[in-house]
Amino acid sequence: MKKFDRRKFLKGSLAGGVAAAASVGHEAKAAHTFEGYPDSMGVLVDLTKCIGCRTCEAACNKEQGLPAPDKPFDDMSVFDEHRHGGLKRRTSEKAYTVVNRYDIPEQGEPVYRKFQCNHCNEPACLTSCFVNAYTKTKEGAVMYNPKVCVGCRTCMIACPFYVPAYSYSSPINPIIKKCIMCYDTRLKFGKAPACVEACPQEVMTFGKRKDLIKMGHEKIKFKPEDYVDHIYGEHEVGGTAWMYLSKVPFEKVGFDTHLGTQPVLSYVKDFLAIVPMVLCIWPALFTGFHLLATRKEARKTEQQKSEE
Amino acid sequence: MPKKLKKICGAAVFLLIASLPLQQCFAQGPDTVVLETLAQYYDPVEFDHVMHVDMLGEDSCATCHHHSVGTPLVDENCKRCHEYGGETESANCEDCHPAQRFSADYLAEIEADIHLYHEDKPGLKGAFHQKCLGCHKEMDAPVGCQDCHTRTDAGDKLFRSGKYAPEPSESTAHAH
C-alpha cells in the first residue's frame, strides 16, 4: 500500500500542478472583457488615405533588418502577384507587412490595404504556445521569443489572421517571423513604429488604443459618407491594437468579417476547464470501478481466509 | 502746384505704383517655397506657390491654408467653429503641423492638452501629402512620388531601387 500512496502522491502533484495551470481557464472566463492594458498603445489605419506607395514596407524592411525583397519596393507589379489559390500577397519570413491592392468596381480607384500582425488584446498565438514564447507587453505589442521556440507551429494554426510566418528555409534556426511593432527599437521608448512614421499620407495614427477608438468614431461621425460605420479590430477576436477604418465594406478588402468578438481562447476554455476535473475525479471513479468489478474475487479471498 | 510738391506727389505715386507688386507679394505670399524640413529620402520640394495661386484664384487661400490667412472658409465643417476665426500668427504649414508627429514628446503634449479638439491633426508630412495629393487626383495633376520630389541616394537604398535593386534569385525552397 506504501507504493500505491507514492503513486497517488505523484498523481496528485501532477493533478495539482495542471489544475493550478488550468486555473488560467478561470481567469479566462473574464478574459473576453479584457480590453488591453490601460496605457496600451495602438495604431489606427485609415484605409481611405492609403495610396499603395509601399513606403511602409520599405521602412519595416530597414528597421527590422530584413533580407532584400524579391522586387524593389517601388515596383507596383507586386500587386498583381498571386499565390496558391489566387490569393494576394501575405506576410512572410522576409516581409512583416505587406500592402495589397483591391480593385473594386464601384470605386473609381483601387483601394489599398496594409496588413501585419494586429497585436490582439488576447492573442491566439500566445494562448496556444506551450513554451510561453509570446508575450503581450503593456505597451501593446505582442512579442515573440525565438530562444525558446520549439517550432511546433501551433501559433500559425491558431492565428485567425494568418499572420505568423516560419523561416522554413533555415534548417538550423527556423523561427517565427512577424511584426513586433518595432518594440525593441521604438515602442519601448514611446516612439511610433517605423511604418507609421514613414507613411507619407499618415494613413496610420499612433496613440493610446482607447484614444484611437474615440478618434476613429469621431472621424466616422465627422465624414459619414467617407467611412463604413465600423472600426475593424475594436471588438474582433476580443479586440486588437491595430484597427482599421475603411470606405468600402471590410470583406471586400480582404478582412475576415466572420471572426466574432470572442478571443480564440474562448473556444478552448471548455476543454481546459475539464482537465483538472478529470485529473481529480478519474482516480476515485476508476478505483471504485475496480473494487466493484473484483468484488467476487475479494469475497472469495475473504472466505478462504476465514476458512483457514 | 509748387515744384517741390509736384516732386513729392510724383514720388508718392511712383512708390504707390511700385509697391503694388510688393503689396501683391505680401498679400499673396512668396513665389516659390522650398519645402526641405522633411527631406531625407527625397530631395527638397520646390513648391511653385504663385502658380497655384494664379490657378485657383486670389481668394482661394483657405483651400490650403484653412483660415490662417484670414480668407473666408468654404468647408461647412470648418465654418461651424472658425467662420470668424481670422488670421493666425503664421501661415506656414510647419508652424502648426509638427514635423515629428509621433514623437513621444508631441504625443505627451496633445494628451496633456485637454481642450485640444483637433487631436488627429496630421503632422507635416501627412498634411502635405493629404492636401496636395487629394487635389492633384481630382485635377489630374501629377501624382507620382518622383513627380514632385526626386529620390535621394538614401531613398534609393530604402526602396531597394535603382542601383540597390535586388538580384532576381532562385531559391531551393518551393513557393509558399
Place this chain on the structure above:
Amino acid sequence: MNKLVRQGFKPVDSHFKEDGQRWTVKEKIFLGLSPGDYFREQLKNPFNWILWVIYLVGTPILIARFFYGLGWATHSSYDYPWGLFLSWGLFTMVPLSASGFMMGTTVELFGRKDFKPIERLGLLNGLLGYFFAVVFLEVDLGQPWRLIYPMFVSLGPAAVLFLVAWHVATYLSVQIAELVPSFSEWMGFPRAKSFIKSLSIGLTVAGIILSTLHQGALGALFTYAPGKLHPLWLSAEFQWIHFLCSAIFAGLSMIIVVSTLSKWFMSWRCDDEFLSTLDKLTLGISKGAVLALITYLVIKIIAVAHDNEWGYLLTGWGQYYIVELLFGTIVPMILFTFAIRRQTASIARLAAFVAVFGIVLNRMNTALVAFNWKLYQEIPHWREIIIAIMVYATYIVVYRAILARMPILYTWNDKTK
C-alpha cells in the same frame, strides 16, 4: 519462419534450451537460429525486399530533411503549417494506439482476466504507436533538439499542447512500465516484474487519466482555429469528446487488426493459448468497439444539431462528411453487430479494418483536408510522403522484431531446469 516451425524448429520460448543450457542474449535475439540461418530467413521474406527499397530511397531523404530544412522536405507553408508528419504520425497514430489503456483497463481494472492472452499485444501496440508518434513529431518540429523545452526550460501551461507534451511523456513511461513484465520475463529479471505488478492498478488508472486527457487534447487543438476547420468537422464544445470516443474504438479495432496480422504472418510465434482464444477475444473486443461506435455516431449528430449545421450537410463538403461517417462509423458498426450475432470472428476482423480506415479518414480530414477549407487544398510533398512511409516502415520493423522475441504472442515458459 512458418516453414521452419512446420519442420519442427522451436523458437526461443524459455530461458533454457532443450539440453538444459541457458540461452545467451545474442542467441535469444537470433531466435535460437544461427546468425547465418537467421539472415537467410530474412532474405527469403518478400516483405523485407519492399522494406529494403523503402529504406534505400527514404534514408537519404530523411537525413537531408535535417540539412536542408522543412522548406525542402515538405509543403508546410505559412497557411498550412502542419502536413503529413503530424496528420498521419501524430493525429492518426495516437488514437490507433489507444489499445494500451483499453486492454490494461479491461484486464487489470475491470478484472476481465479472460482477455489476458491479448493484453500484452494491446500494450505493445500502444507503446510503439506513441513512441513513433514522438519520432514523427521530432521529424516535424522546426527545432527538434528543443523537445524538452516545454517540460523544463520554458513552460506555457495554459496551452493544450503543453498538456499533450506532458501526458505523452508521462504516458510513455507508464506504457514502458506496463511492458516491463514481458521484457523482464524474456531477459530474466523477476524482481522487475514483481515490482511493476505491485503498481499495476496505479499504472492502469494513471493510464486512463492520461489517455482520456491527451486523446481529448489532440481534438481540442483544433478548437484554436475555429474559423479554419470546416464546421461539420469542428465542434468547439465537443471536439475533445469526439476524439476521445473515437480513440476508444480505434484502439480496440487496431488490436483486432494487429492480432489478425500476427495470426496471418507470424503464427509461428503464437502459442496455442493465443490462437485458440483469439476468435472469442476478437468478438469480445468487438462488443466494446460497437458500443463506442454507436456512441460516437450519436454524439457527432448531436454536435451538428448543437451548432445548427444541418444546412452544411447539403453541400459538397457535407456529402463528403456523410461518406466519412458512413464508411468510418456506420458500416463497421453494422459489420460488428452482424459478427457478434453470428459469432463470426472473420466478419469482426473485416469490421475492424474498416473502422481503422474510418479513423484514418477522420483524422486526415480534420488535420489536412477539411482544414483551411476556405482556402486552396494542400497536397503533401513527395519527399514528405516518402519520409512518412519510411518512419512507418520502421515502426513495423520494430513491432515485428519485438513480437518475434518477447513473450507477447506466446507465454514464456518459466520452468526451471
